Amino acid sequence: MASAPGQNQTAGLTLPPRTGGSHAWRALRHRNFRLFFGGQSISLIGTWMTRVATSWLVYRLTHSALLLGTVGFAGQIPTFLLAPFAGVIVDRMDRRKVLVWTQTLAMVQSLLLAWLTLSHRINIAEVLVLSAFQGVINAFDMPGRQSFMIRMVEDRDDLSNAIAINSSMVNAARLIGPSLAGMLIAVSNEGWCFLIDGISYVAVIASLLMMQLTNEPIQHHGATMVQQLREGWVYVANSVPIRSILLLFALISLMGWPFMVLMPVFAAQVLHGGPHTLGFLMGAVGVGSLVSALSLVVRKSVRGLTRVIPMGAFLFGAGLVAFGFSHNQWLSMTLMLLTGFGMMQGVTSSNTILQTLVDERMRGRVMSYYTMAFVGMAPFGSLLAGAMAHAIGAPRTVIVSGVACIVGGIWFWSRLGPIRRDIRPIYERLGIVPRRPTAIEENPLGEAAES
Secondary structure, eight states: OOOOTTOOEETTEEOOOOOGGGGGGGGGGSHHHHHHHHHHHHHHHHHHHHHHHHHHHHHHHHOOHHHHHHHHHHHHHHHHHHHHHHHHHHHHSOHHHHHHHHHHHHHHHHHHHHHHHHTTOOOHHHHHHHHHHHHHHHHHHHHHHHHHHHHHOOSGGGHHHHHHHHHHHHHHHHHHHHHHHHHHHHHSOTHHHHHHHHHHHHHHHHHHHHOOOOOOOOOOTTOOHHHHHHHHHHHHHTOHHHHHHHHHHHHHHHHTGGGGGGHHHIIIIISOOOHHHHHHHHHHHHHHHHHHHHHHHTOSOSTTHHHHHHHHHHHHHHHHHHHHHOOOHHHHHHHHHHHHHHHHHHHHHHHHHHHHHSOGGGHHHHHHHHHIIIIITHHHHHHHHHHHHHHHOHHHHHHHHHHHHHHHHHHHHHTHHHHHHHHHHHHHHHTSSOOOOOHHHHOHHHHHHHO
């Protein structure tokens, strides 16, 4: 059970006090989160190596921007279709068991890719099937992972810091993984990247099994899956902050993030490079994202993050627009830094706010809708980006994408008033902001006279 705001005791244990600048890494006081951090730091490097290797493998086999988009679609559409059902299942099950199963299946998927590629049997149909299989896994893994975060960090005051540290970890891996993949592909082939990824899952599975967790009773309340799906949908639809965040990121996922599937086209055709150029571009996104995440790690509170979300959308969109006009490798890498910074500002801030606002019994279902917005819209975006790049070229495609993200940021900024109005009572209840006095408290004599 999470402790009350300001307390440093959880589950009968006294946590070390926060002193000096240690608040920036305070979530690492929790043993379970330290285990997660260690296991994921290793596994995520392999994950990013596989992402780059898959893109380059598809481009090497087909030389088609359309098929790059198609593979992206196949890898993400299962997440869109299954995420709401996965959220209900995550709310009904032990979340650690869910994650152990998803990580084990992901390991099998990567090892299959490695075997097929290293034995020179791989073809585009097999890449499509295995990408779709990974999409099914992600439909359960992402809401499970997000809703499990609060169990690893017993003191709720440290939750926002844990999310920021997790984002830093993801983006450190984004920096290292693509660079390693680019070098490895240049001297051998993509199969070794898949093999390293498959082996790396051992670290995160071990970290999950080593965690010491209190038993958490799971209550179904006799509701059917359909009833729980409807309950989750109503909860999201009636919350202005949650609904607005999900709508913005559905737009960005549809129009903005699919620029990643076009990176091999930019590396080979626009910048006239090879796999190492692709690694540099992806690494630049990682550097910008890592700097962004670290800037959020040092924040002491979730307060003020609602403004960060639209500003992140503006920066992300502006970076894409400028990148679409660039034909110089160094300028393109610099713009990818800006793009990565803006992207991660929005992603981490939105995740932190959602995790803070959501009711515990709805956590799996809300995070499944976040998965739909964050990942589920991307397959349609990947297909759209591939088709647009085939028709008007990759540079014009990312320019259009960037403009759409900027428009989305402007829309969210215009909604800040209602969003803050709905957030404040929850922040007051959690002790994040001081409670405003009611009219009766401000003027007790006048109220008494009226009554």
